[in-house]
Amino acid sequence: MKQEKNIKKLIRNAPMKTNSKVNEAVLNSLFYELDKSKKADLAISRPSIWRVVIKSRMVKFAAAIVIIAAICLFFTHYSRDRQIETSKITQISELKTPAKLTSLISLNSAFRRGGMEAVEKQFAEAEQKINRGSKKCITTEQMLCELGQC
Amino acid sequence: MVEDKLLIWKLRRGSKDALSRIYEKYRDDMLRIAAGLLNEADAAEDIVHDVFVTFVRSAREFQLTGSLRGYLTTCVANKARNLNRAKFRQRTVNLNETGPMASNLKRPEQWIIYNEEFRQLNNAMARLPYEQKEAVILHIQGRMKFREIAQLQETSVKTILSRYRYGLNKLRSILNGEMTK
Numbered sequence: 001m002k003q004e005k006n007i008k009k010l011i012r013n014a015p016m017k018t019n020s021k022v023n024e025a026v027l028n029s030l031f032y033e034l035d036k037s038k039k040a041d042l043a044i045s046r047p048s049i050w051r052v053v054i055k056s057r058m059v060k061f062a063a064a065i066v067i068i069a070a071i072c073l074f075f076t077h078y079s080r081d082r083q084i085e086t087s088k089i090t091q092i093s094e095l096k097t098p099a100k101l102t103s104l105i106s107l108n109s110a111f112r113r114g115g116m117e118a119v120e121k122q123f124a125e126a127e128q129k130i131n132r133g134s135k136k137c138i139t140t141e142q143m144l145c146e147l148g149q150c
Numbered sequence: 151m152v153e154d155k156l157l158i159w160k161l162r163r164g165s166k167d168a169l170s171r172i173y174e175k176y177r178d179d180m181l182r183i184a185a186g187l188l189n190e191a192d193a194a195e196d197i198v199h200d201v202f203v204t205f206v207r208s209a210r211e212f213q214l215t216g217s218l219r220g221y222l223t224t225c226v227a228n229k230a231r232n233l234n235r236a237k238f239r240q241r242t243v244n245l246n247e248t249g250p251m252a253s254n255l256k257r258p259e260q261w262i263i264y265n266e267e268f269r270q271l272n273n274a275m276a277r278l279p280y281e282q283k284e285a286v287i288l289h290i291q292g293r294m295k296f297r298e299i300a301q302l303q304e305t306s307v308k309t310i311l312s313r314y315r316y317g318l319n320k321l322r323s324i325l326n327g328e329m330t331k
Binding site: 008037 | 164166169182185186199209210260261263265268271287291318325
């Protein structure tokens with residue numbers, strides 16, 4: 001006599017096997033469906049934003065204002081950046097002589113402005129100016145000759 | 151439950167690993183339920199395939215409120231019931247006038263591989279009235295509560311309880327009769 005418990009157990013754990021080849025085929029078809037739904041989703045989502053903007057008058061105005069504001073912001077930010085860059089260049093080139101460029105005060109202010117990088121830049125500029133001033137470069141041998149060592 | 155929610159979250163973002171995990175987890179149970187409800191391997195396989203395909207298609211908008219097992223079981227049960235109703239309507243045609251049924255034709259590849267014990271159980275299930283069979287299978291195999299089955303069958307919980315009890319008794323007598331033969 002089969003007891004109720006045994007019947008429940010038999011139903012719950014009914015021994016059943018599946019064909020692995022068919023399993024794989026079904027899974028592949030599901031993957032295909034997933035890819036298809038992904039593509040369909042992308043196709044649907046793209047024009048929907050545009051449609052929302054076009055259909056509603058208020059949204060159209062709001063979108064136009066946002067675009068204009070973004071353009072204005074971009075230009076103001078861009079021009080301010082350019083102003084800062086030019087002022088930096090003029091600040092450095094204002095110090096004309098190499099002596100002024102390498103003075104303690106100017107080096108100190110350069111360090112405050114941009115750290116060691118700015119100091120190095122200032123030194124490089126001073127070096128350039130010195131080289132520009134002298135018409136020919138003096139080598140070490142020439143310098144020693146001039147000092148009467150050769 | 152938490153794992154299912156995580157899997158669905160991943161599936162909604164298009165994860166194939168999550169899909170294969172869900173499929174591996176519930177495939178056998180759904181096939182068992184479909185085979186028990188329909189007693190036809192081909193129809194059961196088609197229904198389970200359909201359920202998984204529909205689930206994948208609606209994965210983007212899918213919101214899991216209960217358990218995923220419950221959702222898939224309900225889908226299988228609904229589709230099986232619809233198929234049974236359609237078959238019942240077709241029964242008005244004399245069987246002698248019709249050709250061989252699709253399920254009797256040999257297919258190149260079968261998904262469910264039946265063994266003797268499973269076949270015996272399904273044959274016994276086939277002799278139960280559909281409502282009783284549904285109550286027994288959904289409660290025992292689908293692990294659904296009587297309340298949920300009552301909602302599905304649109305009846306009271308008491309009716310479902312009595313259907314379940316009658317079904318189980320009948321199944322026991324059928325299986326015992328087959329054992330003593």
